[in-house]
Amino acid sequence: MSQLPPQFPWQRAATGANLLSPDGSLGVTIFEEMTTLALSTGAINLGQGFPDEDGPVExxxxxxxxxxxxxxxxxxxxxxxxxxxxxxxxxxxxxxxxxxxxxxxxxxxxxxxxxxxxxxxxxxxxxxxxxxxxxxxxxxxxxxxxxxxxxxxxxxxxxxxxxxxxxxxxxxxxxxxxxxxxxxxxxxxxxxxxxxxxxxxxxxxxxxxxxxxxxxxxxxxxxxxxxxxxxxxxxxxxxxxxxxxxxxxxxxxxxxxxxxxxxxxxxxxxxxxxxxxxxxxxxxxxxxxxxALPDEFYTGISETLKRKRDILSDGLRAAGLDVFTPQGTYFVNVDTAPLGISDSVDLARRLPELVGVAAIPVPVFCHAEGAERTRSLLRFAFCKKTEVLEEAAARLATLRDRL
The missing domain is CATH 3.40.640.10 (Type I PLP-dependent aspartate aminotransferase-like (Major domain))
Structure with missing residues (x-):
């Protein structure tokens, strides 16, 4: 059942994240596509926002x-x-x-x-x-x-x-x-x-x-x-x-x-x-x-994430990208325009093969006008182990030379 009636409510509201083809057929989401690309290329998946380690043992x-x-x-x-x-x-x-x-x-x-x-x-x-x-x-x-x-x-x-x-x-x-x-x-x-x-x-x-x-x-x-x-x-x-x-x-x-x-x-x-x-x-x-965990737990998770944010951000800057430093969450956004790239969706599809890292293009979080305004932006997740982020940062630092 790949075909849905064009009046189907969620289809009418679908953004770029749903990757619907012009004839209205249902495609995979960009999140699924990036995960598949990461698996097939052995890339580090910084697209989907989920941690790669468990929380408190208690x-x-x-x-x-x-x-x-x-x-x-x-x-x-x-x-x-x-x-x-x-x-x-x-x-x-x-x-x-x-x-x-x-x-x-x-x-x-x-x-x-x-x-x-x-x-x-x-x-x-x-x-x-x-x-x-x-x-x-x-x-x-x-x-x-x-x-x-x-x-x-x-x-x-x-x-x-x-x-x-x-x-x-x-x-x-x-x-x-x-x-x-x-x-x-x-x-x-x-x-x-x-x-x-x-x-x-x-x-x-x-x-x-x-x-x-x-x-x-x-x-x-x-x-x-x-x-x-x-x-x-x-x-x-x-x-x-x-x-x-x-x-x-x-x-x-x-x-x-x-x-x-x-x-x-x-x-x-x-x-x-x-x-x-x-x-x-x-x-x-x-x-x-x-x-009911103590305050030290809550302050600790933000301090740890801040260090991880900075590790990944350093690699992204070394790649020649313009980094927008986040004040919260575990996502960092970059502008690809300094590398002469205006289409972040295309770059997201190429990144796993180019440098072995997967990310999500920001335009998929927008309607048409917003997608145009954000078309050169990429989102990376830094809720990963420190050693994984260090490896991702090292790979990303080579992006400018590989383009």
Missing amino acids: IKEAAQAAIAAGANQYAPGKGILPLREAIAVHQERFYGLAPDPRTEIIVTTGATEAIAASLLALVGPGDEVLTFEPFYDSYGAIIGLAGATHVTAPLLAPDFMPDMTAFEAAISSRTKAVLINNPHNPTGAVFPRAVLQRVVDLAARHDAVIITDEVYEHLTFGEPHIPVATLPGAAGRTVTISSAGKTFSFTGWKIGWLSGPEHLVAAIRTVKQFLSYSSGTPFQSAIAVGL
């Missing part, structure tokens, strides 16, 4: 203990209470927020399900959803599935701060939800308080819900993470989403969560029960243990 042991103790059947649809309580304590500990674990928190199958359930519950045909651009690739597809219209406002290099004039022009009475990813994938930007407060004020003016994707909340480098829900005027209209995958390096467990006002959470829970219903029970117990 979390793994907690999962093993839960399995051995028989926690292997369905969890409650909104998640086991100990994890919901741990999430509430985490929000209070780091941000001073106090969601009720019984009515204002849901455990989800990763942050992706939390985003999907939120959009499917809160928007529909005739509504608009406003995001920054570039945007995480699932946003466009889920907005399309909901039957809503995806509107964007650009993030501008080199710091990838939003064009707030464009954002203000893009929001309107048709905007039902503003979806904000902060820290931001794929750019690595961490938005300051003034930017976030302006988003809140505009959302309030137009009576829009705010959905925040904060999965990289603990992966910032010298910049504080500010949850939107902590800002004046935000709490009553904001759904906050995060997950265990990025913080604890257990992306395969797919344990995420969301919190927010009871009426919004109840609506989202109604949709979530018809998606996955329930997520890995023993993993939920283990993540509750992880959320």
Whole structure:
């Protein structure tokens, strides 16, 4: 079944990441293509953003203990209470927020399900959803599935701060939800308080819900993470989403969560029960243990990632690329224009053979106009072992000579 009707909702919303051919047939995603190229050439895969080593041993042991103790059947649809309580304590500990674990928190199958359930519950045909651009690739597809219209406002290099004039022009009475990813994938930007407060004020003016994707909340480098829900005027209209995958390096467990006002959470829970219903029970117990880890763990992961960021960035600069230093996440973006290359999609397809490293072109995170604006940008992931990044940096340093 390679053919889909052109009116299929997610197909209408598909971005370059979906690589649909002109006749509407379904191709593989760029992520799958880059992974295949990396495997076939023996390249180091810095395209997909997942770590190559596990997180804390005490979390793994907690999962093993839960399995051995028989926690292997369905969890409650909104998640086991100990994890919901741990999430509430985490929000209070780091941000001073106090969601009720019984009515204002849901455990989800990763942050992706939390985003999907939120959009499917809160928007529909005739509504608009406003995001920054570039945007995480699932946003466009889920907005399309909901039957809503995806509107964007650009993030501008080199710091990838939003064009707030464009954002203000893009929001309107048709905007039902503003979806904000902060820290931001794929750019690595961490938005300051003034930017976030302006988003809140505009959302309030137009009576829009705010959905925040904060999965990289603990992966910032010298910049504080500010949850939107902590800002004046935000709490009553904001759904906050995060997950265990990025913080604890257990992306395969797919344990995420969301919190927010009871009426919004109840609506989202109604949709979530018809998606996955329930997520890995023993993993939920283990993540509750992880959320209680001491402050040294949380500061340590950002310090380690910052060193890895700098190792990879040095190799990218040696290659002659213009490096945009990220303030958060585990992605670094570069401009290929200094090498005389304007098509990052073409270069991404050549990189594994040229230097033995795979990356993702930033235009696939954009609609057509944004893709043109970012057409010379590439994204590399640095959530890998130090020795792997050192080897990747050495390979990338030879790029200019190999072109």
